[in-house]
Amino acid sequence: MAGKTLENWIDAQQARGRYTFLRAEAIAGSGLSAEAVKKALQRLVERHRVVKVKDYFYVVVALEYRNADGPPPSWFIHDLMAAMKLPYYVGLLSAAALHGASHQQPQEFQVVTDRSVRPLKVGRARIRFFASKSIAQTPTVNMKTPTGSVRVSTPEITAVDLMRFVKAAGQLDNVATVIAELVPLIHPKRLLEAIRQSGHVPSAQRLGYVLDHLKARSVANVLHEWVKRQSRGTVALRLGRIMNGAKEDRRWHVLVDEPLEVEA
Numbered sequence: 001m002a003g004k005t006l007e008n009w010i011d012a013q014q015a016r017g018r019y020t021f022l023r024a025e026a027i028a029g030s031g032l033s034a035e036a037v038k039k040a041l042q043r044l045v046e047r048h049r050v051v052k053v054k055d056y057f058y059v060v061v062a063l064e065y066r067n068a069d070g071p072p073p074s075w076f077i078h079d080l081m082a083a084m085k086l087p088y089y090v091g092l093l094s095a096a097a098l099h100g101a102s103h104q105q106p107q108e109f110q111v112v113t114d115r116s117v118r119p120l121k122v123g124r125a126r127i128r129f130f131a132s133k134s135i136a137q138t139p140t141v142n143m144k145t146p147t148g149s150v151r152v153s154t155p156e157i158t159a160v161d162l163m164r165f166v167k168a169a170g171q172l173d174n175v176a177t178v179i180a181e182l183v184p185l186i187h188p189k190r191l192l193e194a195i196r197q198s199g200h201v202p203s204a205q206r207l208g209y210v211l212d213h214l215k216a217r218s219v220a221n222v223l224h225e226w227v228k229r230q231s232r233g234t235v236a237l238r239l240g241r242i243m244n245g246a247k248e249d250r251r252w253h254v255l256v257d258e259p260l261e262v263e264a
Contacts, residue, residue, distance in 0.1 A: 006030045006040040010050065010060055019060045019071065019147045020079040026058070051123050057083045059122065070123025073109035074098075075147045077127070081113070088113045089140045089151040091130065093169055093178065095158040098143055098150075101181035110168070112138075112153070112161065130165055134197055139190070155185035156194040163203040163210075172238050176210050177263045183214060188222040195223060202235040209237060209252045213260050224251065 009030040013021055021029075027037045041058065044050045050058045051070040057080060065071045074090070081088040090098065093106035108119075108126040114136075117129035132138065140151040153161060159182055162175045169175045195204045204227050211220035234253045236246070246255040 005032060006037060007044060007049065010044070014060050014062070017147065019062070020076045020083075021058055021060070022083060023056045023058065053080060053120060053122050054083070061123075065123075068124050070125060071147075073111075073122060073125050073127050074145045074150055076122075077109070077111060078148060078150050081111070084117075086113045086115070086117070087135050089135070089138060089153050089157075091153045091158065091161050092165060093162075095153045096162070096178045096182060098152050099155050099158065099182060099185060101178050128168070130161075130168065132161075137197060139194070154190065154194070155182045156187065156191040158182060159186060159191065159207060160194045160198050160200075160203060163207045164198065164200060166206075166239065172206075172210075173261045173263075176213065176260050179207075179210055180214050180262055183211070183216045183219065186216075186219055188219050191219060192222045192226055195226065201227065201230045201232045204230075205232065205235050205252045205254050206237060209249055209254045209256075210260065212251065214262065227252070 006026060009026065010021070023037065023041070026041070027034055030037060032040065041050065041052070045052055048061055048066050048069055050060055052058055059070055059076045061070055077088070077090065089112050090110070091112040092110040094110040097106060108128045110128055110130065112130045112132050112135060114131065114133065116131050119129065120127040138157055139154045141154055142149045143152050159179050162169045162178060166172055166175050169178070195207070204223055208220050208223045208227060211223070232253060234248060234255055237254045237256045246257040248255055
């Protein structure tokens, strides 16, 4: 009976377009005891009616996502981060996909916050977190989802983050392919502000080289003027490579051991 009562309350939340709830809300809203709610939630999780993300945070599973054991993270990430009391934005490959750069489909949902957070498994989806100290000043855009909206890094911030966290984005050739799709959305001045905010000169050098390779000189030139004024050294284009025999690109002071391969 308790399970049915709690399920009725969950049905009412879903009918109002709400797909997340806190355990404390379930206790208060259903009128059941904490122990009864705990047991009812366990049964509902087993039936794939809800999915537990944290002990205190649950996601309602819409019928069309029962086979996936949960809805896409974009449906609930905003509420989850609010419950965790952490700033956030959807970033990297996940942001690129939301901006329409879908050539490289992310295998995980990538979120940037202000500290280290362990990855989460929600149904079949995996959420991975990346730390950035400057998140409070990072420009974002709000994008609508079926359940509300999410904060997403701008195309310019997305490009910079892809270079900063290149290993997490599937290595450099994949990153260059994604950036090629983002180029039409990138505004040179906003990109300059993004790279200034990161303050990471090696990323700017590598990004500039990639933009040159993509023949996006109007965007790359703005970066080049900034890089020239910074204290910089020669950097490897691909992280972790032995640079014996690599050729230096003199414009960006980048050591290139093999050419970029950008998928069309």
